[in-house]
Amino acid sequence: MTVELEKSPRPVGRLKIQKRADLVTEEIKQLITQKNLRPGDKLPMEKELQRLFSVSKSTIREALKSLEVQGLITISTGPTGGATIMEVPxxxxxxxxxxxxxxxxxxxxxxxxxxxxxxxxxxxxxxxxxxxxxxxxxxxxxxxxxxxxxxxxxxxxxxxxxxxxxxxxxxxxxxxxxxxxxxxxxxxxxxxxxxxxxxxxxxxxxxxxxxxxxxxxxxxxxxxxxxxxxxxxxxxxxxxxxxxxxxxxxxxxxxxxxxxxxxxxxxxxx
Amino acid sequence: MTVELEKSPRPVGRLKIQKRADLVTEEIKQLITQKNLRPGDKLPMEKELQRLFSVSKSTIREALKSLEVQGLITISTGPTGGATIMEVPxxxxxxxxxxxxxxxxxxxxxxxxxxxxxxxxxxxxxxxxxxxxxxxxxxxxxxxxxxxxxxxxxxxxxxxxxxxxxxxxxxxxxxxxxxxxxxxxxxxxxxxxxxxxxxxxxxxxxxxxxxxxxxxxxxxxxxxxxxxxxxxxxxxxxxxxxxxxxxxxxxxxxxxxxxxxxxxxxxxxx
DNA sequence: AAATCCGGTTTATAATGATAAATAGAATAG
DNA sequence: CTATTCTATTTATCATTATAAACCGGATTT
The missing domain is CATH 1.20.120.530 (GntR ligand-binding domain-like)
Known part of the structure; x- marks a missing residue:
């Protein structure tokens, strides 16, 4: 399953163009709502997300950072590491x-x-x-x-x-x-x-x-x-x-x- | 003026170690409070911030991303671009x-x-x-x-x-x-x-x-x-x-x- | 003279590769 | 059986390069 992101700078429907990373952030949010992920559930790891959205490491990293700042995920290293949904503290x-x-x-x-x-x-x-x-x-x-x-x-x-x-x-x-x-x-x-x-x-x-x-x-x-x-x-x-x-x-x-x-x-x- | 960040993984005073990018985020916040920056004022540009905190491009980028998600700054490109303080919408x-x-x-x-x-x-x-x-x-x-x-x-x-x-x-x-x-x-x-x-x-x-x-x-x-x-x-x-x-x-x-x-x-x- | 175009400069944005650090779990020593 | 070390996996950080966006100023057009 690959999600296609609009690559061209959106035909300007009076909407301000969004950055790639922010688009990915939204995609992930929709993923969470859609698949009804609950606290404790895990997102795919970085590499997979890269493939999934066809973006580079730094972009997916920024997107995850955004979610982390919003308190929606925690990120951990190591095997079994990655992004875990959490209830916003x-x-x-x-x-x-x-x-x-x-x-x-x-x-x-x-x-x-x-x-x-x-x-x-x-x-x-x-x-x-x-x-x-x-x-x-x-x-x-x-x-x-x-x-x-x-x-x-x-x-x-x-x-x-x-x-x-x-x-x-x-x-x-x-x-x-x-x-x-x-x-x-x-x-x-x-x-x-x-x-x-x-x-x-x-x-x-x-x-x-x-x-x-x-x-x-x-x-x-x-x-x-x-x-x-x-x-x-x-x-x-x-x-x-x-x-x-x-x-x-x-x-x-x-x-x-x-x-x-x-x-x-x-x-x-x- | 160069701010020194603790580089070694903090002697564990029961405090969870923070990521570099998050430390930089805090430093910048202190900068804002300290210098009493108001909406409209600009942060130094990325290159300068890199030098200032002795971190790489992607780290400073993550830090700025964090502030952007929090709504404290907007980032724009171009000669007069960079991070501008704004009132959180x-x-x-x-x-x-x-x-x-x-x-x-x-x-x-x-x-x-x-x-x-x-x-x-x-x-x-x-x-x-x-x-x-x-x-x-x-x-x-x-x-x-x-x-x-x-x-x-x-x-x-x-x-x-x-x-x-x-x-x-x-x-x-x-x-x-x-x-x-x-x-x-x-x-x-x-x-x-x-x-x-x-x-x-x-x-x-x-x-x-x-x-x-x-x-x-x-x-x-x-x-x-x-x-x-x-x-x-x-x-x-x-x-x-x-x-x-x-x-x-x-x-x-x-x-x-x-x-x-x-x-x-x-x-x-x- | 005013508006428009155009190319150069500056800055952020995106991609890639390499190395370091953290962690879970297996292997091992006591 | 416990504690320690080892190892594989994954994120964290850094470095470099290329691309795209925004702005500036001069040339060109109207």
């Missing part, structure tokens, strides 16, 4: 989204405007689906968040641990879209929040205490499987947090996120 | 997001769960910022949406025109994050919705009429700069639409979106 998606938002000026309040709306619904929707492990993880998380020292770097780490609480809730929600939206918000807050060092540490500590308090209540209501109470508590939590954030002068540190920065976030158990 | 971001959602099973209702929450707030927030052109565009859009025929392909196109209404509202909102979230939702609905052909056309027409009616009211309230009324109307609109969608058996057509499909959406005037 959440982290990769975040990174690509950060590229988009790099040039926009997103403020903390902008994000909270969406967070206020989504989180209560997310939390309420998660309640019926929380496993015992997840409930335990919520309670466990509250312990780690107890405000201890006022050492600056520790304060930031604590704020980030706060966000783990919300990630655990998100993980339990059956709505993949809502889940994604909230995980995105958490990730942005986690990664980009740089609180002004001007802010007095007491303010931070107070923020931490308030969080622990309401998280405790939410965890309790979740154990009682009281969705409506969780929703109400989360709503209050979000409004309170909005206020704190305004005062804390949180701002987003807009820069390009590197792959090497993307690794080590402990995934909450699903 | 919204469409590219959508596409990369679709890759992520390709493997998840997102239902229509999943999306509407988020839409119900976000759209009323978005619309209300846009009201004070709507320009005369945008108000006119809203009213204009309602005209094009008047249900005419019941021809199947036309019905789908009409549903998509409905979404333009919401895109116009989104474009006026000053919150870039909320705007992005709603534009994403619109795009997903626009591109991926495939209504069951089982559904009787009358039902579609009724849906279209209901939309026109409430869009008309929303446009009127927007002209009157009545944010609260717009919020309330949009809330009702979303709830009504949710119900219709359930009955219409709308589902998402999960597949990989190709570059070639990404082009021709008329951007609403900002």
């Amino acid at each position: 959440l982290e990769r998606t975040f990174q690509l989204l950060q590229n988009y938002l790099f040039f926009k000026e997103v403020s903390m309040e902008d994000i909270y405007a969406a967070r206020r709306l989504l989180e209560p619904e997310l939390a309420a929707g998660s309640v019926p689906f929380l496993s015992d492990e997840q409930l335990a993880a919520l309670e466990q998380n509250i312990q780690t968040c107890q405000p201890a020292s006022q050492e600056p770097s520790l304060l930031v780490r604590q704020r980030q641990a706060d966000l783990d609480f919300h990630d655990i809730l998100a993980a339990a929600n059956p709505n993949p879209f809502l889940r994604f939206a909230c995980e995105l918000i958490n990730e942005m807050l986690r990664r980009l929040v740089v609180f002004s060092t001007q802010t007095p540490p007491e303010e931070h500590t107070r923020f931490g205490c308030a969080n622990v308090k309401i998280h405790t209540e939410i965890a309790k209501a979740a154990r009682a499987r009281d969705s409506e109470r969780v929703r109400a508590l989360m709503k209050a939590h979000m409004e309170e947090a909005s206020e704190y954030v305004k005062r804390l002068d949180g701002r987003l540190d807009g820069r390009l996120i590197l792959d090497s920065e993307m690794a080590p976030r402990p995934r909450p158990l699903s | 919204l469409e590219r971001t959508f596409q990369l997001l679709q890759n992520y959602l390709f493997f998840k099973e997102v239902s229509m209702e999943d999306i509407y769960a988020a839409r119900r929450l976000l759209e009323p707030e978005l619309a209300a927030g846009s009201v004070p910022f709507l320009s005369d052109e945008q108000l006119a565009a809203l009213e204009q859009n309602i005209q094009t949406c008047q249900p005419a025929s019941q021809e199947p392909s036309l019905l789908v196109r009409q549903r998509q025109a409905d979404l333009d209404f919401h895109d116009i509202l989104a474009a006026a909102n000053p919150n870039p994050f909320l705007r992005f979230a709603c534009e994403l939702i619109n795009e997903m609905l626009r591109r991926l919705v495939v209504f069951s052909t089982q559904t009787p056309p009358e039902e579609h027409t009724r849906f279209g009429c209901a939309n026109v009616k409430i869009h008309t009211e929303i446009a009127k309230a927007a002209r009157a700069r009545d944010s609260e009324r717009v919020r309330a109307l949009m809330k009702a609109h979303m709830e009504e639409a949710s119900e219709y969608v359930k009955r219409l058996d709308g589902r998402l057509d999960g597949r990989l979106i190709l570059d070639s499909e990404m082009a021709p959406r008329p951007r609403p005037l900002s």
Whole structure:
């Protein structure tokens, strides 16, 4: 089976001519959709793909690179090596989204405007689906968040641990879209929040205490499987947090996120 | 100025070794952040980049390809050619997001769960910022949406025109994050919705009429700069639409979106 | 004088071949 | 039986050459 690619620079139907490598990328994508390849399935190896599309090594290499950057495949060397379909990792998606938002000026309040709306619904929707492990993880998380020292770097780490609480809730929600939206918000807050060092540490500590308090209540209501109470508590939590954030002068540190920065976030158990 | 890249396979600090090309990609990203390059600025040409990072042609090519796929640069030939920084297009971001959602099973209702929450707030927030052109565009859009025929392909196109209404509202909102979230939702609905052909056309027409009616009211309230009324109307609109969608058996057509499909959406005037 | 053509220059794009590095699995030593 | 070394296979990287696209400026035409 050989797929024929248009070789001549397309008669210009007002469509911009595409590069060879990009055409091959699309062909491969169609192959994936067509043959309904699932994560774990393998693409033919480079040499075969070269033959299949009648292109050179460097072209097929670029095409594979494109798919790799998009997070659709991983490439490995050695026997049995080659391109393997994979489910696009959440982290990769975040990174690509950060590229988009790099040039926009997103403020903390902008994000909270969406967070206020989504989180209560997310939390309420998660309640019926929380496993015992997840409930335990919520309670466990509250312990780690107890405000201890006022050492600056520790304060930031604590704020980030706060966000783990919300990630655990998100993980339990059956709505993949809502889940994604909230995980995105958490990730942005986690990664980009740089609180002004001007802010007095007491303010931070107070923020931490308030969080622990309401998280405790939410965890309790979740154990009682009281969705409506969780929703109400989360709503209050979000409004309170909005206020704190305004005062804390949180701002987003807009820069390009590197792959090497993307690794080590402990995934909450699903 | 020459940047030295670690050449030896990194002493394995539990970090997975990265490919040369990916290291170069990161170096270039740092270059962009560091030198604060803005859209329109140019990267050095390939030969220079080769020298700068002491890598071969194909390696630098792969690195540039990576940045191109991420939407951060465009590459052109000719004397003034080379890599030019660009603002990541919204469409590219959508596409990369679709890759992520390709493997998840997102239902229509999943999306509407988020839409119900976000759209009323978005619309209300846009009201004070709507320009005369945008108000006119809203009213204009309602005209094009008047249900005419019941021809199947036309019905789908009409549903998509409905979404333009919401895109116009989104474009006026000053919150870039909320705007992005709603534009994403619109795009997903626009591109991926495939209504069951089982559904009787009358039902579609009724849906279209209901939309026109409430869009008309929303446009009127927007002209009157009545944010609260717009919020309330949009809330009702979303709830009504949710119900219709359930009955219409709308589902998402999960597949990989190709570059070639990404082009021709008329951007609403900002 | 303005527009068009045309060839040269610059740059990316594509192809090919050669060598290095990584890996899985078999063979082997302890 | 375990751990190590070996080997075959495949990608990763480099180097070189050829091709194609885009731009520039001068000559030619209108």
